Amino acid sequence: MSTAALPLAEAPVDWQALAARARLRRRLSTAFLYLAMTLGALPVLVPYLWLVTVAFSGRTGASTLVLWRTLAVILPALVLASIVGMAIEDQRRRRRALLLIGGAALALLAIVTGPYLHLNNWRFLWNPDVADALKGASGVGTKFPSVWSAFFNSLAIAGAQMALVVVVSTLAGYYISRFAFSGRPLFLQGLLVLHAFPAMTLIIPIFLMMYWVGLQDTLLGVVLVITALELPFAIFVMKGFFDAVPWEIEMSAMTDGASRRQAFLHVVLPQVKVGMLAIAIFAFLRGWEEYVFVRTLLVAKENWTMSLYLFWTITDVMGVDYALVSAVGVFYVLPSVVLYTFTQKYLTQMTIGGIKG
Amino acid sequence: MALFLGPACLLLFLCFLAPVVVDVLLAFTDMGRNLRITRFTTENVERLLTGDRRLPGVLAVTGIYVLGTLAIFNLTFALVLALVTTAMPTSAGAFFRAVWLLPRMSPSVVYALLWGWVVAPTDYGLLNQTLQALGLPPIDLKSDAPVALIIVANGFIGASFGMIIFTSAIRSIPEHLFWAAQVDGASRLAIVRHVTLPAIRWQISFVTIYQALSLLVSFEYIWLITDGGPFYDTTVYALYVYQRAFNNGQYAYGAALALGLVLIGITAALILWRLMDMRALLQRPRIEVT
Numbered sequence: 001m002s003t004a005a006l007p008l009a010e011a012p013v014d015w016q017a018l019a020a021r022a023r024l025r026r027r028l029s030t031a032f033l034y035l036a037m038t039l040g041a042l043p044v045l046v047p048y049l050w051l052v053t054v055a056f057s058g059r060t061g062a063s064t065l066v067l068w069r070t071l072a073v074i075l076p077a078l079v080l081a082s083i084v085g086m087a088i089e090d091q092r093r094r095r096r097a098l099l100l101i102g103g104a105a106l107a108l109l110a111i112v113t114g115p116y117l118h119l120n121n122w123r124f125l126w127n128p129d130v131a132d133a134l135k136g137a138s139g140v141g142t143k144f145p146s147v148w149s150a151f152f153n154s155l156a157i158a159g160a161q162m163a164l165v166v167v168v169s170t171l172a173g174y175y176i177s178r179f180a181f182s183g184r185p186l187f188l189q190g191l192l193v194l195h196a197f198p199a200m201t202l203i204i205p206i207f208l209m210m211y212w213v214g215l216q217d218t219l220l221g222v223v224l225v226i227t228a229l230e231l232p233f234a235i236f237v238m239k240g241f242f243d244a245v246p247w248e249i250e251m252s253a254m255t256d257g258a259s260r261r262q263a264f265l266h267v268v269l270p271q272v273k274v275g276m277l278a279i280a281i282f283a284f285l286r287g288w289e290e291y292v293f294v295r296t297l298l299v300a301k302e303n304w305t306m307s308l309y310l311f312w313t314i315t316d317v318m319g320v321d322y323a324l325v326s327a328v329g330v331f332y333v334l335p336s337v338v339l340y341t342f343t344q345k346y347l348t349q350m351t352i353g354g355i356k357g
Numbered sequence: 358m359a360l361f362l363g364p365a366c367l368l369l370f371l372c373f374l375a376p377v378v379v380d381v382l383l384a385f386t387d388m389g390r391n392l393r394i395t396r397f398t399t400e401n402v403e404r405l406l407t408g409d410r411r412l413p414g415v416l417a418v419t420g421i422y423v424l425g426t427l428a429i430f431n432l433t434f435a436l437v438l439a440l441v442t443t444a445m446p447t448s449a450g451a452f453f454r455a456v457w458l459l460p461r462m463s464p465s466v467v468y469a470l471l472w473g474w475v476v477a478p479t480d481y482g483l484l485n486q487t488l489q490a491l492g493l494p495p496i497d498l499k500s501d502a503p504v505a506l507i508i509v510a511n512g513f514i515g516a517s518f519g520m521i522i523f524t525s526a527i528r529s530i531p532e533h534l535f536w537a538a539q540v541d542g543a544s545r546l547a548i549v550r551h552v553t554l555p556a557i558r559w560q561i562s563f564v565t566i567y568q569a570l571s572l573l574v575s576f577e578y579i580w581l582i583t584d585g586g587p588f589y590d591t592t593v594y595a596l597y598v599y600q601r602a603f604n605n606g607q608y609a610y611g612a613a614l615a616l617g618l619v620l621i622g623i624t625a626a627l628i629l630w631r632l633m634d635m636r637a638l639l640q641r642p643r644i645e646v647t
Contacts, residue, residue: 033441034449041456044513047471048459050483064481172365181362189630194373196567196626198574200595201618204602204611205376205383211392228372231365289464292577296603307466311581314470325470333467340462344455 027086034082046071048333055330057116058323069112077105121327144316145301147328150309157223157294157305158287164227165234165283166276172231173238174264178247195232200292207296217299225293230286234279241275242268281343285336306332377619383612390606401613411589411597419594421504422511422579423572430512431568432561435519440549442520443527454524460514469581472510499583503591507579511572519564526557563629570625574618594618 046067053066081101088094128146175181176188199206206225207216215221245268253263269276291307298308313328384401386394405412438457442450460468475483478497485495498506530553538548554561576596579585585592585600592600595618602611 030445033445037441037445037453041453044456044459047475047483048463050474051467051471064483064486168364168368171361175361191369192630193623193626194369196570196629197373198570198618198622199373200574200576201598201615201622202373202376202380203599204608204615205379206372207603208383208388208392208608209371209376209379224368225372228368231368235365285462291465291581307464310464310466310470314466314473322474329467329470333463336462336464337459340458341455344458 031082031086038078051326051329051333053113054323055121055326057113057118058121058326066113066116070109073105073109073112077101121323122331124324124328125331144312145304145309147309147331149302150304150306153219153303154288154306157219157226157290158284160219160223161226161230161287162280162283164223165230166280168227169231169234169238169279170269170272170276172235173240174242174268176235177239177242191232191235195236199229203292203296206293210297216297217303219298219303222290222294222297223287225297226287226290227283230279230283234283237279238272238275241272245271278343281339285339288336380612380615380619383609384616385613386609388609388612390608392608401610404610405613405617414589415592415594415597418504418590418592419573422507422591422593423569425504425508426512426515426572427565427569429508431515431519431572432565434512434516435564436523436561438516438520439523439527440553443524450524454517454520457513457520458517461517465577465581468514469510469578472506472582476506500587503583503587507583507591510582511578514578515568515572518568522560522564523557526560527553530556566625566629570622570629573621 049070050064050067053070054063057063057066081098084097084101085094088097124147128144128148176184210216210221210225215224249267249271250263253267254260258267289307290305291311294305294307295311298304304312310325310328310332313325317324385397385399387396387398387400388394438454442453444450445453474481476498478485478495478499480486482495484498488495496502534552534556535548538552543551574595576593576599579591579593579596580599583591585596594614598611598614598618601607601614
């Protein structure tokens with residue numbers, strides 16, 4: 001643009017108009033990106049939204065009425081909000097306008113979906129026989145366990161596994177970070193190979209070993225297996241954090257009369273709290289969602305985890321009461337999503353450890 | 358202080374090394390449904406190499422599934438997501454990345470349940486409702502295009518892995534390179550082609566190998582969504598191994614089949630390890646492992 005505009009003094013360039021046009025073009029391309037991304041995100045988000053609406057409104061069938069109504073309110077509100085967000089420059093006025101749109105959308109949502117909402121699908125929380133009452137041809141034979149038994153089993157597996165991963169990998173990470181022992185390079189390389197190695201391929205021998213030592217169909221067996229699978233990654237993360245703690249801190253603690261152990265516990269550990277937190281959350285989520293090993297190793301109904309409870313609810317009750325299945329699904333997915341949302345900052349940097357495809 | 362390393366070594370030995378040995382031994386036994394070993398034999402290996410008529414079909418499905426998912430979603434779509442979300446304002450980009458991480462974060466049983474509902478051929482199936490609203494004929498993905506179904510279902514999850522790796526890689530490209538390209542009059546596409554892609558070449562090959570490996574061995578979602586069906590149409594190799602052992606009770610043959618996966622796993626792990634710059638990785642100070 002400059003070659004044409006600069007030498008001709010008699011034809012003054014309208015810089016204002018140029019800037020305005022550039023701004024407009026930038027806004028349009030941004031709007032296009034947003035639109036494409038939103039449309040692309042719909043196939044991911046809508047099914048989850050559907051699950052939630054059915055859980056709170058369905059009566060046996062998986063009706064999509066409430067879902068479409070909800071979308072009919074939310075989508076226009078979103079479009080309106082983004083237009084308003086781009087059009088109003090003043091910050092305070094923009095926030096007020098957005099609040100107004102949000103409030104109006106919520107009120108409208110309450111009006112169009114309100115009459116359909118009810119909590120009856122959540123009766124499995126206080127009535128453990130609900131699945132038995134509904135199911136016809138049963139895949140599991142006799143009684144369903146209470147959902148709370150499955151809930152606490154999942155909690156126990158996820159919690160125990162989390163504690164083990166954090167303790168074991170913190171100790172190992174510290175040792176690898178600080179000590180020169182013979183075979184250290186070999187150990188590190190082996191760890192790296194293990195990290196990439198897919199443990200899923202070993203499910204048959206793992207099952208048999210558990211069977212031979214009597215840990216098959218016990219929660220402890222599952223906890224040990226999942227812990228081991230998480231370890232290579234967790235040890236690496238912790239080693240990295242320990243590497244970042246300067247050696248001098250420990251040194252000065254020991255000069256002041258602390259023992260090696262005290263220096264580790266009171267001086268170094270507080271420095272790596274963030275790393276421990278990150279692997280703890282990751283390990284917990286991993287244990288909470290576990291399905292393949294749980295399905296293979298656990299049989300007895302009193303050992304069911306939430307994943308098995310939901311799976312058998314789907315298998316047994318499906319076709320009879322989709323709404324109940326939805327409620328169980330929401331109940332199961334909620335802890336994951338909440339924990340994930342609040343800790344996303346740490347987790348997005350750690351997904352490399354997941355073995356999922 | 359050696360106690361520090363002990364628990365980790367023990368667990369890693371018990372759940373990685375010992376199972377590999379057990380698997381190799383098991384492949385040469387006759388273990389069946391009763392979980393007892395009566396004699397040692399090479400029957401399983403012979404059957405694996407010559408006698409399993411089901412195997413060629415399973416391998417073909419596996420190839421299509423792995424290559425298709427990898428090419429369409431785990432690389433291309435992941436790259437698109439990374440490029441677009443990094444071109445957006447930070448908070449909006451983070452939001453859309455979070456959306457695409459949702460399938461990975463939600464438990465597999467829930468995810469599979471949703472897919473089952475979405476593609477259901479009945480009136481309430483979300484996909485068919487949408488198609489009908491657009492004036493298109495309804496389809497029954499589960500029986501008409503089951504391979505496409507498992508590719509898309511796994512791809513929605515797989516895309517987020519590459520997205521995260523590529524995003525952090527793009528972020529670490531020095532900004533002045535983009536400015537220089539812009540001053541030289543490069544278009545957006547030209548910048549992507551000549552600045553961004555060459556800069557993240559290493560990450561692309563890493564994601565390719567890592568994801569090829571994990572697609573090859575993971576069968577969780579296929580198991581839950583189609584269970585290998587209809588007939589054997591979506592039975593990939595890893596699922597076939599599992600079904601032979603745990604559904605048909607042929608543990609020894611399953612172990613022999615798994616040997617193939619173990620070998621592939623070890624090879625790919627070694628390639629990955631070669632690919633990673635050892636020294637840089639070992640001295641990495643923070644959690645980003647790449």
